[in-house]
Amino acid sequence: MDIVVCVKQTPVATAEKRLDPDLLLDRESVDNAINTYDEPAIEEGLRLLEAHGGSITFLSMGPDEAVDSLRKALAMAGDLDARAVLISDDALRGSDILGTALALSAAIQKLNPNLVILGMRSDDGGAGVLAAAMAQHLDLALLTNANTVTIEGKTVRSHRRLSDGYIVQESDLPLILAVTDAINTPRYPSLKGIMGAKKKPLQTWSLEELAIEPDRVGTAGARTHVLGAVAPPPRAKGEVVEDKGDAAERILAFLAVRKVV
């Protein structure tokens, strides 16, 4: 089975996020890492590869620095048959979700896998719509919110997580799968894996190699536009007191003022 896992490099949670003067996220002056929701997608891809054999390709789109996240994914793959592709092109800067979906889908068409795996959302955008947008481009079936996945022959079975339970869903390969953040516990790369990752194949593809006209992506192709961004006023810090045996009374008084008792 040939698997593609989509990996995004995003600013780390502790980084101060700001937009640069052209209203795009400043990705250069902050620390970046693999999107936390993509790590379970990488792990699930590796587990399926271990169970069923085949190859895995980690696919990312972003600035050249995104190779760091791809190398980390390759390190997690250890001895498995793994490679990476970075879609990088100046014209992609400022792409909205749909521009991103177009470029990733073109690369997937070229790679022609049986299974595409994504995380449930990204740390930065967080819309959670990318998998569906790609499924539409590629005319593939879509399983999202997958909390468990098993594959038998051509049939993929997943438990789609609901707020109060799950739906058992089935569909046939090829398809796109988006996994939850609770599906597994991602492995740490071994030292051997980290050393080996440097020797694994990593290609960079431009828009020309994907036959995408530059005006369909980036700021030029976007149908929605950022007008501005502000940091919301932080929630005020209230009173913090040590319990001297009177905490219950204090809380009760607070609840009474708020009229919930």
Place this chain on the structure above:
Amino acid sequence: MQKPTTSDIWVLVPLEGEAPARAGLDLLAGARDLAAQLGGQAVAVIYGSGAGAQAAALARWGAQQVLVCDDSALAGAGADGVADILGQAIEAKGPRALLLDAALDGPDIAGRLAVRLGAGLLANATALAARDGAVVMQETAFDGALVVTCAADQDVTTIITVRARTFEAREYPGEVTVEALSFAPSAQALRVRNVETVRQTTGEAVPLEAAQVIVSGGRGMGGPEAFGILKDLAGALGGAVGASRAAVDAGWVPYAMQVGQTGKQVKPKVYIACGISGAIQHKVGMQNSAAIIAINKDPEAPIFDFADLGIVGDCLEIVPKLTAAVRARP
């Protein structure tokens, strides 16, 4: 590229059992306001076997038109089937925008439709308005670090996913026109088979999303047994019990109780966080509570930075005393 031919704002209103889902009715209130600003109508789209019986009820909640797809083929179909019907309907009728709940099926439908229609896409809206004829939304990005304002191009239909509780359902007087849609999902839209639905109820008297008081537990509770004292307190206050992701991941309580970025987003009058450190993943789900009380042994816990009342102490001691004190009130 799908060009709007009307200023109508559509809302997908899923049915829960036989009744319209609360999230859909909330969206209808938002659609009504936006449509009024743009000179169009609020249109509810409902689907499924027997959906037609709900059409009149939707007038009460602000729908000026109801489109009904009373097709049994959609009963077992997931997001793909619904997206296919909506795509056909939008192509036929040209609304200005479609609003979808940003939870569960909403993002899947939105992604499919945006590509199919060449539409604009706005995700996770926390406010919507018309500005100079354009649809403008606010979203909180990067786990709440930035509030971003985005506008959609006016010459394309826009698909918008909206965060839970952004709008509140309101009742309206007035008439509604009902139209049946005769579209059926294509074979491609039915490639996913729903084999079985398993419900895991928490046995809560009050649903988390509707509770005025929420008592939540985290890793600091030490284990599943300690959630019993939280349940007692929530019971005494007429509220519900929530949990942090750490407590859910540890297997102490079901996911249905998870509050946070990948769980439920709640807005109670008072949120009582017990043994919860206040990581960003949790904060995103509860920071819109009217008031926050935090009890934690660790005086350095980040939750004390945004709690209105912080108690440095042991939940296992304080919570039972508090429950007794609440019950002892006249």
